[in-house]
Amino acid sequence: MSQTLSEAEPEATDVTAPAPTGLGDAWRDYVSRVRGGDVGPLPAILGLAALLVVFSALRPETFTNSFNFANLLIQSAPVIVIAMGLVFVLLIGEIDLSAGFTAGVAGAMLGIVSTRHDYPWWIGILVCLATGAVIGLVIGLLVARVGIPSFVVTLAGFLALQGLLLKIIGEGGTIRIQSETVLAIMAKNLPVWLGWTLYVVLIVAYAAVTFRQLATRRSRGLVTSSPTVWLAKVACMAVLLGVCTYYLSIERSRNAALTSIKGIPIVIPVVLVLLVLFTLLLNRTLFGRHVYAVGGNAEAARRAGINVARIRLLCFILCSTIAAAAGVLLASRVNSVTPSTGGGETLLYAVGAAVIGGTSLFGGKGRPVDAIIGGLVVAVVANGMGLLNKSAAVVYMVTGGVLLLAAGVDALSRRRAAASGRV
């Protein structure tokens, strides 16, 4: 250290210097971020595109038709919803291995309340969600207050809830779901006109909200991206969702004279509403900010006056409650709840979905939309391999490989990020 502290400031640009604003600048900025290790969901999106191309080439008839497309989306929904819940616990650097059977037990409660005791469907769903919340509360208290590692607590929960589900339903038994409303979620479609209306509303709302942000920032003199970038984003989204909506709006029944199947499956707007809700919660609220802080540096969060234990507890409650919502979808899908509902590969696919989508297992990094992208990758693998008549053995091995690949990309991008100083 020299003894002279001259007041001359040789340093770089001003804080308020204009950042890259044009489309080209935005692109270069993005490329440099990716090269620096901040890949986000890019590997998952590229992987999804590659899988779609491969399966379309191998099975042009069966894979690409709109019947299979709708089927694939419906199949993926429960895993996606569980994965969205898992994002909350993964963000704080924890894990919930019991989420699958939480969905099963909650689904069983739905069956008991609405079928066995004949209450209206909405009471059934409320009881189902409350069951999830209670399970989450117990797990959260054990992890955040008592201090048992979440891996152990939720592994115990995985076993215990599996037993509880068996106890509730009875060996070899099933609880049928009879509520038309609950069954409609996974089985029915929106009328074509309503699908298109929702599409237009969604695009206009997205454009309006993002434009308002842009305009406010501009008027307050803050750095913004250019309107061109905004327009490009809106256009991309409009085209992508437009193609999907169109594809889902064409007749996909094999015998159209007998039954007509067309329109967006009801579960898709349900998942989209959850996505918007959770994204708002994580990006725009105090709670969301504190979740990222706890995941990034729990000690810093504690010193900043954040009640870390409370945030942890809330994340577990949210995760289990969201898993319970997935339980509704699982029950609706097969019209019943059995002792294996939510078991098998459900949970592991959900964890895989979140990680493949770009959520870090180390905490602090991840978004609800990751769950959707990753969930689609998992679903496409399962669906496409099925159409290739591969056995379950092959499907499991390939899915395992994809997960390993995703985790590898996460680890490598972390190393790269550490080297270039990004997270």
Place this chain on the structure above:
Amino acid sequence: MTSMTTEADSRPVTDQSPLLELRSVSKSFGAVQVLQEVDLTVRLGRVTALVGDNGAGKSTLIKGIAGIYPFDSGDYVFEGETVHVHNPKQANALGVEVVYQDLALCDNLDIVQNLYLGREALSSGFLDEITMEERAAETLAGLSVRTVKSVRQKVASLSGGQRQTVAIARAVLWNSKLVILDEPTAALGVAQTEQVLRLVRRLADRGLAVILISHNMNDVLAVADDIAVLYLGRMTAQVQAKDVSLTDVVQLITGGTLIEKEGRVVVTDPHEAGGGLAADQTPHETGDQP
């Protein structure tokens, strides 16, 4: 030394009452007496360097000021009133902020989010990002920080000096009066050290009181107005930086005493320091003589 320090030196010392005064505070952990009747005076607009060898009690002293380990005995006088600080919240309420060595920043959040962590601005229930971003930019500009490209940069992408700057800005964002910096330059290179020291100087020039803990005597002499020396749990000297040389300070740190200096009174041995600059009422006379 610098133009800046001489400028600070020319300021009269005693024209204002001290912001913080510790009067013979003591602290022990079990049988270990870590602080023995320590006096410390901190004034607004001045950088008070707290120096001493490892184990001299520097950390315990600032943790006591910050309310993490309350003192066992002695007076904590803030703005002329005796106060009782038993936890960090009470210290924060007085306007005391500590920047710890490990900074406590969240790498995965950006600068604005870190500055406001735990004290986020809200509008109708949602985070008010625009207000926070504006104020964050203002605060950084007010500290003449021009080294960050964007306040929306992730903290992980910042250099050590920039991270230190963010941590300091975080401490001054809340109308704090006393900022305590624990080894702010310990892990920094030459250019970044200079950058951080300049910021430390600027805090004092803006009228804040600053306590700087450092092992680097060059840093201390470059920015400090007052130097307080701890030796084995006692305050052996609190002197003005202009009155001492590097060798003097090193001698104080390692030996606890400073004998003779052609006419200048910087006497600081606990036994004979009746003169006022040093900690003067130490009953355990011989405890720390080598």
